[in-house]
Amino acid sequence: MADSRTNSRPTGDLLIELRRDVNDPLHRQIAAAIRAGIQARRLRLGMALPPTRQLAATLDVSRGVVVEAYQILVAEGYLTSRSGGYTRVAVGPQPEPATPRAEPTNEASIDFSSCRPDVSRFPRAAWVRSVRRVFNETPSELLGYLPGRGVPQLRVALAEHLNRVRGTNAHPDNIVVCNGYTQGIALLFQVLKWMGAKRIAVEDPTSDDDAVPAARALGLEVVGVPVDEDGIRVDVLARTAANAVVLTPSHQWPTGGVLPPESRAAVLGWAADRGALVIEDDYDAEFRYDRAPIGSMHGLAPELVMYMGTASKTLAPGLRLGWMVLPQNLVDLVAEAKVTADRGTPTTEQLVFADFLARGEFDRHLRRMRPAYRRRRDVLLEALSTYCPMLEPAGVAAGLHLIAWLPDTVDETAVVTEARAQDVKIDGIGTYRLSSKGRGGLIFGYGGQTEAAMTEGVKILGSVIAALAD
Template sequence: MGRIRTNSSTAEDLLIVVDRSAADPLHRQIAASIRGGIRAGRLRLGTSLPPTRTIAADLGVSRGVVVEAYQQLVAEGYLTSQAGGYTRVAAGPVPTPVDRRAEDRPAAGIDFGYGRTDVSSFPRAAWLRSARAVLTTAPNEHFAYLDGRGVPELHAALTDYLNRVRGTSARPENVVICNGYGQGIALLIQVLAARGARRLAVEDPSPDDDARLVAAAAGLDVIGIPVGPDGILVEALEQADADAVVLTPSHQWPTGGVLSASARAHVIDWAQRRGAVVIEDDYDAEYRYDRSPIGAMQGLAPDTVVYCGTASKTLAPGLRLGWLLAPAHLVDDIAAAKVLADRGSPVIDQLTFADFLTRGEVDRHLRRMRPVYRRRRDALLAALRTRLPDLKPVGVAAGQHVVTWLPRDLDEAAVVAAAARHGLAVQGVSRYRLSPAEPGGLIFGYANLSERAITEGVDVLADAVAEVRAHICR
């Protein structure tokens, strides 16, 4: 390696690395070193470089090698050279891309972000037993290409489980296995769009990924239907002129309401009169802490409702296991779309999950985790009552998150930003709304936080809220 100083008092140090044992010619190595210094900002725009003779002498190479390197960089636009003058840097450093997502994250601290199931509690030993059983007993033909619906063993295990636990009216032939809810809703919307659907109704607020993004990409109009304390306002749905509606009736996301029996009947009647499809996202209904979960809407109208389920909240999102219970007239088209997408979900994972279900391991895991999540939820509510009593929690005692409305003197964006400055991540409700509405609110995901961390997080939030209020009073 040669360390070269320019003959200009304003130039910076120039580092050039030459490896004579390398396959690249010497002139390319010299050019690469100078190019890297320019891109990194070590050689600034306008800097004068040493004469070619100086570099050649210091590196022990011929002057022609350095001349060739300079000429290459001039041709690329990194350098500029004039007869009788110095060779100068003609380009600036490559700008570092800004990760906009990172702007919303604190550098360190507590994260109340939603969707972070406690994966540290995943039942590895039980899953391994099922995987071993599958690898020793699965028929050879299951390791070949299957149809887009998935393996029959998982169809049977899921229908038995969902009919028992979620009150569905499912038949094995109506099950399609997919890679989580994201793929399931994408396949379904793709099929509905191909059949002529033009408008998709969603709850407002609702998740801003998956259904809304996929529908917009498919050319569908996305219509927000306001949500009340108990879920979607069915009167507004009547006016929507939609071909399908996505609901979270057992635990509205994010506000936590449960759609009443009369409202469910109204939605089903609306869909049947219009020939529309109800898409039921049953994302976390197994976690209900004060009473038994409300049964799924699909059980009321299996020919009208497409039920979407997933192992992401019950076990772990990294499993990428999801399922659709689809009406008979949609199953074949969804399965064909699944084949076109990826030729089917991994067989060993499907068979392992089927064995896991039939052994009762999902039931055991839920029995273990319900009291854990309930204690964390209780710790969150107790800390809010103590430190931030004017933040009002809403929704039923269920799931893995809590929403609190903010008092009108607190701006949601200001509170979220102040919390981030204090090292706390918490999301606002407004980012999930399709239309502006009041009041602002915060979403607290608590599933993967200890009770101590939850209490400390609320303490930090209280300091952030005090900072916001102090700024208002100035």
């Protein structure tokens, strides 16, 4: 009975198929396969082929068979070979450099987008030191599959940092590490829906790129609750019959209000009465300039509040590191959802950040960045005073952005559109309103812009607003 096996194996950059049930000699089959690859330009000019001994072992033939195939192709001019060197493809067009095609971009020269840190100030040297320690010292077992909560080292370091700096009441066992806020809020909403939740309350205005789309994607109803100068209106929240509320109490996004103690107590009272969850998004509270630190709501009632934080605003969004401090009854469920989603956040990144935290490098980085961001804020305020005196800045005491209210006579959409036409990108607050109406305003992010660019951008905006006000 004839042998009908087919060998089809990748051999480096080659795919050689051998039929052992035909009369065509094996060396001619190998030569034909390589010749076809060169003619189809799968094998490019200058490409090195596997050594004869390696290819012979891969295809389970004698080395002489491969040598004979290569000799045929060298004689035909398809290959070139020299003693002590690789056999290479000798014909074909000159290969083009393998450079990725640039993605299309619609970025403006001056971009006031909010919540963007200055990634050029990322503490690379300190981070690299932590990377080296992790790869030199990490036990091998930590590189396997881990529970959904995250590596113990990071959870311990986070609990210590958050309790000390943000006034949380965090325990390492109640922390789940995630890939940024967007994944964390989506995992939480999955669990809440499984537990019977139907309605999520959010501040109005609010960010439109994480909690709102995540809730709607799961079929949860989203209810906007208006905010005033201090934050969410608790009297309206009490009428929503929501199962959870997403808050930015330390620096409301985007208006910048700080939820006062009496309102925090009222929110917690509402949550206790309804059996609801308070989701505290503590997105940029590390950066404060003109006021005393504002502690987290989590420290007041950890059984009612789920605290969320990330490294996106403090270090770099590209790290994709976030964390949730959960009430005890949600920890295992959220950790299970995390495992189902992606088997866990990369271990090495977690360990590097744990080392970075434990050695005080994170604190040192924050101490360096606070005065830098404060200077940028001050330059922005000075520019607004000089070139846009008709605007009314607010929410300036902390964070990486401020809002500037427009006069009632100036249309927000027209300002944003005309500014974009003049290569200045800025968002209007109306983009982030769900249902409530209010004053027009512009959101100035200053974390990722140079002082000169901000001043020039504000000067352009001043001209735009003046023209529209006429």
